[in-house]
Amino acid sequence: MFGSPDYDVCAFGAHPDDIEIACGGTMAKLAAKNYKIALLALTQGELGTRGSKDLRAQEFATATKILGARMNKSLDIPDGQISNSQENRHKIIEQIRALRPRIVFVHHWQARHPDHQHASAVVKDAVFLAGLKNIDTGQAPWRPFKIIFYANRFEFTPSFIVDISSFFEKKMQALYAYSSQFHHPQQKSIELETAISHPSFLQNIETRAQQYGAYLGVTYGEPFLVREPLNIEDPLLLFDERNWVAIP
Ligand SMILES: [Zn+2]
Numbered sequence: 001m002f003g004s005p006d007y008d009v010c011a012f013g014a015h016p017d018d019i020e021i022a023c024g025g026t027m028a029k030l031a032a033k034n035y036k037i038a039l040l041a042l043t044q045g046e047l048g049t050r051g052s053k054d055l056r057a058q059e060f061a062t063a064t065k066i067l068g069a070r071m072n073k074s075l076d077i078p079d080g081q082i083s084n085s086q087e088n089r090h091k092i093i094e095q096i097r098a099l100r101p102r103i104v105f106v107h108h109w110q111a112r113h114p115d116h117q118h119a120s121a122v123v124k125d126a127v128f129l130a131g132l133k134n135i136d137t138g139q140a141p142w143r144p145f146k147i148i149f150y151a152n153r154f155e156f157t158p159s160f161i162v163d164i165s166s167f168f169e170k171k172m173q174a175l176y177a178y179s180s181q182f183h184h185p186q187q188k189s190i191e192l193e194t195a196i197s198h199p200s201f202l203q204n205i206e207t208r209a210q211q212y213g214a215y216l217g218v219t220y221g222e223p224f225l226v227r228e229p230l231n232i233e234d235p236l237l238l239f240d241e242r243n244w245v246a247i248p
Pocket of ligand 1: 014015018113
């Protein structure tokens with residue numbers, strides 16, 4: 001109905017670094033399979049306590065390269081003010097129609113940070129609206145095939161977990177690229193300490209990846225949710241020996 005996709009994956013985050021924290025291992029794994037991936041931040045992260053807009057843009061570009069994504073972009077929605085407004089939906093629809101992704105990744109809607117919560121809602125709505133041809137952006141309509149929600153701090157029962165054991169190191173390298181934001185074991189920062197700059201933040205990321213890895217019987221995992229039941233053509237292809245572990 002809409003023609004063919006261009007990008008395989010478009011991952012949206014409220015701020016530069018959100019995608020890397022929540023699903024950097026999965027992005028690296030998909031990029032290694034040669035899928036075409038775009039990383040989009042809705043804001044430029046200018047409200048962050050540490051770093052500056054320009055520095056965060058450089059860090060985002062470096063992290064994108066490390067993960068193997070093809071492009072990254074920060075939209076100009078003001079940091080701290082993401083809302084599900086018509087203006088913001090329009091900005092996101094333009095990106096979806098330009099990139100024509102098969103799959104969109106975005107924050108789960110339960111989040112401590114209001115920007116993360118609102119990013120989830122505004123991207124979900126834009127994914128639907130991008131398929132309506134009477135919403136005029138001067139581009140052809142496009143509707144991604146599926147939205148996959150990634151985890152913030154709140155827990156949810158995942159629809160699936162991706163084994164990122166071989167890509168955990170890449171994920172951490174991508175996070176270290178945000179040297180203005182996170183603790184780096186080999187670098188001393190003179191900036192104010194924040195919750196995410198403390199060494200325990202990166203340790204917590206590892207602990208959570210181990211927690212989800214444990215459900216699969218592997219070292220590291222990242223959890224995801226899809227809202228709709230899946231239309232599976234051949235369950236035998238999907239449920240192979242990787243899924244032998246009985247999850248209570
Ligand atoms: Zn964020």
